Amino acid sequence: MTRLLSVLFGALFTVATAWSLGTLLFRKVAPALYTWEERLLAFVAGSACLSEIMFALSAARQIHRGLLLALGLATIACALFFGTLRSSRKAFEPLTSLWRWVFLVAFGAFTWYAFFNALAPEHSSDGMAYHLGNVLIYEQAHGFPLITTNLYASLSQGIELLYLFAFEFGRHSAAALVHYSFLIALVFLVLSYGRRIGRPAVGVAGAIFTYTCPVVLRDGTTAYVDVALAAVLFAVFYLLQVWDESRDPRLLVPIGILAGFGYAAKYTGFLAVPYAAGFVAWKLWRARKPAIRPVLVIALLATAMIVPWMVKNWIEVANPVSPLANRIFPNPYVHISFEEDWRHFFSTYDLASRWKIPLEVTIRGGRLNGFLGPLFLLAPVALLALRLREGRQLLFAGLLFACTYFANIGARFLIPTVPFVSLALALAVADLPWLLLVLVAASAISCWPDIYHRYATYGAWGLDGVPVKAALRLQSEGEYLSQDVDYKIVRMMDRVVPPGQRIFSSSQGGQSYLPRELLIGYQSAATEVTEDILWTPVVGSYQPTRSLKFDFSPREIRKLRVVQQGREPWVQWSIAELRVIDGASELPRDRAWRLTAHPNPWEVQLAFDNSPVTRWRSWQPASPGMYVEVDFGGLQRVSSVVVESSSEDVNGKIALRGIGTDGQWITVSEHPVQSALPVPGNLRMAASAVLKTRGIRYVLIKPGNPGADDFFRYPAAWGMTLAGQVGEARLYQIR
């Protein structure tokens, strides 16, 4: 019971604080709203303000439960003192009896499903992995610690900071409930919009289309952020429509704040800024009124919401928009190859054709992680709404917010467009009330979880049941969460791994329940290198099996460069070891030498560490002009250079250049002699030793990870012992 109360308190306290902040803001700036509009928009705008305050506290490492409690209570007290919680606005005309009952029945039925799912212990994959995984880290560190090994920590996390506020009091479920409150706000905003334009039936239908949409309902009941983003973007649209009616310049303040908060909620939300600024500029230009000052107000307020995230990234990972744009902002923390692979995957999800998207995204849901429901097959009908001004506004905004969709074709990335398409579709058929009623009924029936499990792909992301006992904590959290293998694995690691120890794994899962540092292979440049090291003993093509020797008459050389001459669009260049030889013996690597490379200078030492399991890689496709360089710091007699590398052809397309006594770069040799290089000794043990030097003592191997069988069969050869096991997932300790 105490646990349930803390969950509810955490969520309600966060919502109340955000709402109070919003009402204080709206007290001065939003005179042209109806009562319900003010309440809903105040919550969304107040969330933006609370998130910004949380950013400042996190940056100052001042996240403490007592401070947040004081902050929340002071905010609520302020709102009570100024009377802003009681709206004095006028109310909407009441809904007709028919549409009121339609709304109440559909909303009530789906809320039965949604509320208990949101209240139950959080176990969504990304929610309990990184959305709340980072929240747990911030909670433990009382703010932002320096994180360079997790790209998700570099994404904007405006919503996660609200989760952090709730997490301090009610842990994971409180965070999920905060997200669910955004879903409720979104649904009622859609309803209010219909009432504002004098079409309450359209509002009801749009709200039900949005609420029943399976991916929206599933996402909105977890600690994801997509529905919150949709609420923010719809609030921007809503306020712009209100501003267009009233032209009250004070409305530009919440518009600017919310437009910037779109970016803070999720990178794809940046479109709210050009949308809001462009909308205001266009309307004022057409009215022959000055536009510069209003646009500046929006731009400056939006910038104030965006810049903190960019500055944080610039300071921490040398890229303001990390993990994107790494070619523009090259840095040691995210490899270019990772970003390009990531983009490629998310733009295709390995679908054979983009023509498969419409069915996948509306009915099947198995490949694109969720689905919108069959009603959205009728989305083209929404174009009929173009005949109306409101329809054009809705469709334009929906289209604009969908234009980043093809960068990630997952169904979740369509959520921001759902309210716009829902309203436009309802508007398109609004003149036929019976048809609207049929569509509402069809949507509610086809999107009822027990129904869609009959036609959607098995395992498609959706709600599976109503976990009343788990939600009310009549079933223990541990027992409920133990249905999830990732949760069982992290509990095992929590038992086995001492505090302060780092664990390495190739795949993520459940970190928000693990108070240990879990390094995930793909999540940063450093962890990708660790993964490369770990796989080298078991992947033959990674091993240095080829020696390329440049022999030449002995000469005095100041700098040496091994230069790539080939171009391979899909293959990276790599060097395991670069050895410089004078006569019969290798020159010892002097600390006075300076090593560099282009690209990726930050990992050049891996080609000079005498380890066959580490290698410098270009981490982007090989192309002419790439090089690895040694500066001897003075003239050095050299007679040959040996490059040890793996067997890819491109590694052999190299030349040796140098600066001699005359200070000019010359080509020393373009024809290395190739020979096979036997792999000596125990690479497994060597890899384990390098992991130890990187501070890693535990390795989690899951079925399907490269080398999983090898670890299982030969732990002794790796210098490891089995420390724990859940199913086929095994945790090894490096001795």
Place this chain on the structure above:
Amino acid sequence: MIRLVCVFSLLYLAACDRLPESYPPPEQQPAVGDFDAPSEAMMVSMDSADSDQLIIKDIYPGGMPWRWTSQEPTIRVPLLSTENLKFSVDFTLWDETFKVTGPVEISFLVNNKLLDKVRYDTSGSKHFEKPIPPDWLTGNSEAALALSIDRVFVAYRDGSKFGVVLTRLGLKP
């Protein structure tokens, strides 16, 4: 206001620092030879706890220091190095089955390549050992080792096949 913005901008600039792009040689890793496991690390004893997960086929379960094999007992071992390795096996041709099969010819295989073929005209304990060409192993992380027995004893009752009594099999430096 503009002055304040300028001051803060300069402070921000002062906080920026370029990442280094050249480095000294790092600490040298120990030679891989230093990580060589004990000489027995690539040998599989039939009484070891790990032996089950290293058996690929044709070796019967057992709790003794030895196990019966069928016609082509095969195991896998980790390759802790690829140079100067020898195929090594200890086995017994049991008197009772030998009386039925008579002399047997056993092929010794490494990754399905024939290393040698030996004819045994007597029963009793046997040991076979022979160097493996390094290029048979390069690029692999493990090796499959097998004995292929030309004549086996077939049980009258259920048709089970019995080849040799295996004690140890693996690679030796």
